[in-house]
Amino acid sequence: MQKNRFLCPQCRAELKIKNSLIFVGQNEKKERGIILFSPELGNYQLVHTQDFHITEGEHIAFHCPVCQADLSLKNTPKHLAEVIMVDDMGEEYEIVFSEIAGNRTTIQVKDNKVVDFYGDDDPSEYMNIWGSSPNY
Numbered sequence: 630m631q632k633n634r635f636l637c638p639q640c641r642a643e644l645k646i647k648n649s650l651i652f653v654g655q656n657e658k659k660e661r662g663i664i665l666f667s668p669e670l671g672n673y674q675l676v677h678t679q680d681f682h683i684t685e686g687e688h689i690a691f692h693c694p695v696c697q698a699d700l701s702l703k704n705t706p707k708h709l710a711e712v713i714m715v716d717d718m719g720e721e722y723e724i725v726f727s728e729i730a731g732n733r734t735t736i737q738v739k740d741n742k743v744v745d746f747y748g749d750d751d752p753s754e755y756m757n758i759w760g761s762s763p764n765y
């Protein structure tokens with residue numbers, strides 16, 4: 630069981646229930662549905678409601694289920710969304726993930742620095758979004 634807490638960056642509502650992060654997703658047809666993510670970084674298993682359709686490669690807009698904020702990063706043309714993670718020491722990180730269905734990219738950021746990267750993609754194309762290169 631993951632102890633980390635996950636918060637909306639806008640309203641700081643808790644997004645984790647039991648062992649899932651809960652988002653409202655909107656696909657390219659502007660249909661909305663509930664999406665569940667694993668809180669385990671680098672685990673891309675995703676569950677969504679049956680009447681909500683996601684096509685591989687499609688852009689999904691992630692919204693906070695509490696305040697409806699769009700979670701996409703505004704400072705990059707890349708399709709990335711972010712949440713706040715608070716670990717059991719109380720340290721806060723930004724967890725950034727791809728909004729493209731099937732794209733496995735997760736970036737852990739602290740104080741504007743990349744501290745970790747998960748996924749199959751080449752991380753270098755994402756690194757110039759933040760201040761410095763990672764130390765992994």
Ligand SMILES: [Zn+2]
Nearest residue numbers: 637640693696
């Ligand atoms: Zn919110």
